[in-house]
Amino acid sequence: AAGDQVVVLVEGANHDPATTPDPRAFSLERDDRAHVTFDGLPGRLVAPVVRALATEAVRALIGGRPAPEPAGEPVRHMRSPVTGAVARYPLVAAA
Incomplete structure (x- = not known):
């Protein structure tokens, strides 16, 4: 209603x-062309830059080693009625 x-x-x-x-x-290889957050013209302009930066940051962190693996469940303690964002996600370095 109005x-x-x-x-x-x-x-x-x-x-x-x-x-x-x-x-x-979590997948760096996922094809998320229909991602709602990056919809519209601004998203189409910014999304490739954000994805490239995030991908390179993760690659730099793992430095050619296998990707880290989950070491437990994500902890969701964000105090927001509109997001279930992960506050912490414990990882362990792969052998």
Whole structure:
């Protein structure tokens, strides 16, 4: 109705298993062309730069070694009604 507030849960859209296989898995190889957060002209301009920077940062951190593996469940303690962001995700270096 007129004047009602609407909360858009963008994270929920980005985790739709109908459009993203295994949406909770971390993957640098995932093809996320339909990513809701980077939609529209600004997103199309910025998304490739953000992805390239993030990918290179992870590659630099692991330095040619195998990717780290989960060492437990993600800890979700973000105090926000609109995001279930991960506060901490324990990892262990792969052998």
